Amino acid sequence: MAEPVVSTILTQLALLTSQELKLLWGVDKEVEKLISNFQAIQAVIEDAEYRQVKELAVRHWLDKLKEVSYDIDDVLDKWITTSKKFQMKKVENASKLWKKVSISFDCFFCKKVSLRHEIAFSIRDLKETLDTIAMEKNSFNFSPTVSTSTQLEHKITTSFIDLLEVQGRDDYKNTLINLLLIESSQAPIIHIISIVGMGGIGKTTLARIAFNDDKVNTHFDKKIWVCVSVPFVETNIAKAILESLTDVAPNVSELETMLRKIRQSLEGKKFLLVLDDVWTETPDDWKQLKNSLKCASKGSKIIMTTRKESTAKIMGATNMIPLGKLSDNESWLLFTQIAFFGKTKEKCEKFIDIGRKIVDKCKGLPLALKTLGSLLSLKSEVEEWQRALDSNLWGIDKIEAELFPTLLLSYYDLSSILKKCLSYCALFPKDYVIEKDALIKLWMAQGYLGNEEMELVGEKYFNTLVMRSFFQDFEKSEYDNNIIRCKMHDIVHDCIQSIAKNECSYIEFESPTMPQFEISTKSIRHVLIKLSSIPPYILNLKLRSLVVETERNDFTLNTSLSKKLTCLRTLALNLGWGKANLEGIKNLIHLRHFELHSITTVILSEALCDLYNLRTLDLTGCWNLRKLAQGIGKLVNLRHLLILRTFSLEYIPKGVERLSCLRTLNKFIIAGDGYNKKACTSLDCLKNLKLNQRSLELELGNVRDINALKLAYLESMKNLLDLVLRKWRHINIAFPKLKVLRFGYLTEWKEWHFETSEYTDEDSTIFETSECIDEDITIMPYLHFLSMIDCPELKAIPDQILRTPTLQHLEISDCDILRESYKTEDGRSKFSHIPKITID
Known part of the structure; x- marks a missing residue:
């Protein structure tokens, strides 16, 4: 997929001001030519993407285009990054007059001057290469407009079926037939039933079974089968309906005339219409046709099969049958x-x-x-x-001839950027559990989601791919039904991998020096490997994604290695409790996504804070990590700081409050005495951030200032569903929409009230007193799950919490007094209305 790279480059070129172009010493004409060439290529690239399926020469041309596009993207990104860092440096040092600072700034300026020469020469060389590719474009006679139907044929379906060749689907069949036969005074005039599922899952077969059922035959006066496919043209569909009703091919072409004849044929009659293989997402496409069918008798039904849930909704489906795989x-x-x-x-x-x-x-x-x-x-x-x-x-030839085109239809119906997002999933092995949020962050790192509201765009793209049946086996949140994880069907994965094989690769074998297969192209940009070490030939590729998953191994990113990985946008290391040495991290200037998972020992160098482009820093499970880089406030583009299960982390650096782009900080430590100058010692540090996350873990240090503990400072976190409080002794409630609340390791917590009026440090315990709260007031009215772990001194859970009407599950573990109180009749009566209670 070259189109997204081309779009990214045109965006970058637009960011370069005329002043910045002048600083590149005479390459302004070359840049103008780059823009002209890329605009001309962008106009026909969609046609090229389609034609590469059947034309090898076009595929090779696209490969060359991607190569030079990636190289140009790297050069421009390097220049823009350096310019932005130079501006930041000027602001930082504007008020500093020390000689030492002046010398440092002059050195930085000299480096920038040297870089201008380097980038100017690179642009000239790459411009010449692109000139050649742009000239070659003309020999292919690409069209600026293209339709999927011109490249991949949709099979024409009919209603005929050999029932002896059908296995299973009894539940689906019964559901569909019951919906067809049911009569209701509440039913709409046009009752539309949609069968939704991926290509090859059996939607048409299920529709045929119902269409040919004996009870269905006697229930309807008229039955009509129309294969719609692409494009959705009302005149063609009306003609097919009219021909089915009259058994004669209509000799008229005017839509108005055909719709009038359809009304005459169906008026007062109960009909069943099957619209098979519908792809449209434009409501107006069938508005007139739909209106013409309203003349029929009540109880008429339409079955529509589609691969896209969005199509079913747009067409006005009353019922939707999501068709799953066979058992x-x-x-x-x-x-x-x-x-x-x-x-x-x-x-x-x-x-x-x-x-x-x-x-x-x-x-x-x-x-x-x-x-x-x-x-x-x-x-x-x-x-x-x-x-x-x-x-x-x-x-296998037969598979390629029959199954491959079926799945390709779904792929080529996507926009170019959605194709890119989907093809990136070829990076993962089969049966891989894909974390939705993690995938969105990976897309973000590659520049697929634009520059504004990237998380919302990524969510939209993911949901679109879900509705088009590319993902399955969903795991959803029990609290709001949002998808958390999913998988891709093996055969869909094979199809996507065959498309992305020149760009994405998954490597797993015994020895890095003796691979089971040979990488046949240098155009691979994204690699996931499961090895004890990185094989040497990997370093010869201009990788943009390197994901390493291994067990109990060490990883050293020294200067020599990092200089071979300078194109990286994503570096993800899951070392299975190994160690990481990151001394060369400063060379990865393009890095957007940096992930260290389950690492025993890691020291974050301050050089990490020079990664201006970093969007995601994921340190999940680095349980021995004691300190974050103190200069973390310099990561001005950071959007996600993920630090769950970092049990040794002592504090959050004070600079975090300067991260204006930050959207996720899933753990926050309120540091106590001894960290005042360099650490966040109050929730006040978060009040100006635009955090937009669903879960948060709050850990309390040795805090003596009660004002530091006000949860009201987090009131901007409107989407918070899950709150975990660790090592707290003071509880103040400030989240009226909270659904999950977990308390852990509060060994000195004795009383739980809602209004604080005094503070005492007797036995290092914070006590709270409160005025009587109206018994009719319910605290946290949406609370679904309450967990109390290792709170041995806590005497009671407030009635205002226990009587929350939505509370479904109460978990109590290692809470001695609470456990004993539950044994009494009075205690049990307070909990009796809660559906699920787990007491250890």
């Missing part, structure tokens, strides 16, 4: 019905074990099961079945 048993029956057809039971025996493995490979996708079953029905040797099992599915 293991249904998959086996469907496969064997085709693959074993005509074979005796004895001949089938030798294929059963390997056949089950092949069925597993299809992951419940009916089209894949049918295609492979049909292919293998002609194979009589076990070795031939084994080759089908061992091969990549896209290496």
Whole structure:
């Protein structure tokens, strides 16, 4: 996918002011030519992306375009970064008159002057390369407009079906038929039932089953089947409906005339209309046609099949049936019905074990099961079945001819930037659990989400891919039903990987010096590896993403290694309790996403704070990390600071309050005495930040100033659902929308009230007194889950909390007094209305 890179470059060029161009010593004309070439290429690149599927020469041209585009992107990003850092340096030193500062600033200025020469020469060289590529463009006769239908053919479907070839789907079939037969006075005039699912999942088959059901046949006066596909043209659909109703091809072409004839044919009649394979997302596309159908008798139904949930909603679906994959048993029956057809039971025996493995490979996708079953029905040797099992599915001609185009239709219906977001998922191995928020941050690092409100854009893109059936096996939050994690179907993954194979790669094998496969192209930009060390040939690639997942290993990013990874936008290290040495981090000037997971020992160098472009710093699980870089306030573009499970972390540097772009800080430590000059000692440090997160862990140090503990300073966190309080002795409630509240390790906490009136340090314990609170007042009216862990001195949970009507689960562990009180009849009566109670 070259289009997003081209768009990024044009945006960067627009950011360069005329003054900055003059500083590049005479390359303003070259920059003008770059802009002209990229604009011309951008106009036809969509056609090139489509044509590369069938034309090898176009694919090679796009590869060359991507190579030079990435190189230009790196050069421009380096120049913009240096310019911004230079401006920051001027502001920092504006009021400092010391000679030492002046010398330091002069050195920085000299480096910038030297960099201008370097960038000017690079732009000239790259401009010449782009000139050649732009000239080659003309030989392909690309079109500035293109339609998916000109490149990939949509199969025309009919209503005919051999029911002997159908396995499973009984629940779905019964649901659909019941919806068709049900009569209700509350039903709308046009009752639309949508079947939604990925390509090849069996939507059309299910519609055919219902269309040909005996009860359905007798229930409707008229039945009509129309294959819609792309584009959605009302005149074509009206013509198909009219032909089905009259059994004669209409000799009129005017939409008005056809709609009048349809009304005449359907008036007062109960009809069933199937619109198969609908793709449109424009409500007006079928507004007139829909209105013409309202003349029919009440009880008329429309079945619509689509891959896009958004289409179902736009078309006005009354009911939606999300079609899932076949069960293991249904998959086996469907496969064997085709693959074993005509074979005796004895001949089938030798294929059963390997056949089950092949069925597993299809992951419940009916089209894949049918295609492979049909292919293998002609194979009589076990070795031939084994080759089908061992091969990549896209290496099998029959699969490529029948299944691959079906899935490609969904891919090429996406916008160019959504194609890029989806193809990036080829970085992950099959069956990989994809964390939604983590994926959005990875997209952000690659520049796919623009520059403003990136998280909202990423959420929108993710939901679009969900609604278009690219993801499955969703894990949702029990509190607000938002998707947290998902997977990609293996065969969809194969399809996406085949598209992105020249850009994304997953590598896993025993020895880094003896790979099981050879990287055949230098155009790979994103790599996920599961190795004990980075193989040498990886360093010859101009990587933009390097994700390392390994067990109990050490990683050293020395200066020599970092200079070979200078193009990185993402560096993610999950070392399984290994150690990390990051002395060379300062060379990764383009880095946007830096992730250290589950690392035993790591010391964050102050050089980290020179990474001007950093958007995400994820230190989750670095349990031995004692200090963050003190100059963290210099990371002015940082949006996400993730530090959960950093149990040894002593404090949050005071500079965090200067991070105006920060959207997530999922753990905050209120430091006590001894850190006053360099640490955040009050929640006041967060009050001006625009944090927009769903969970927060607050840890309390040895704080003596009660005003430092006011949770009201966090009132701007409107989306907070989950609050964890650790080592607290004072509880003040300030979140009326909170759904999850966890208390942990509050060993000296005795009383829980809501209004603080005095403070005492007797036994190092903060006590609270309060005036009587009206019994009708409910605190935290949306609370769903309350957890109390290791609060042995706490005497009671306030009635205002316990009577929260939404409270579904109360967890009490290592809370001696609370546990004992629950044993009494009075104590049990206070908890009796809560559906789930866990007491350890």
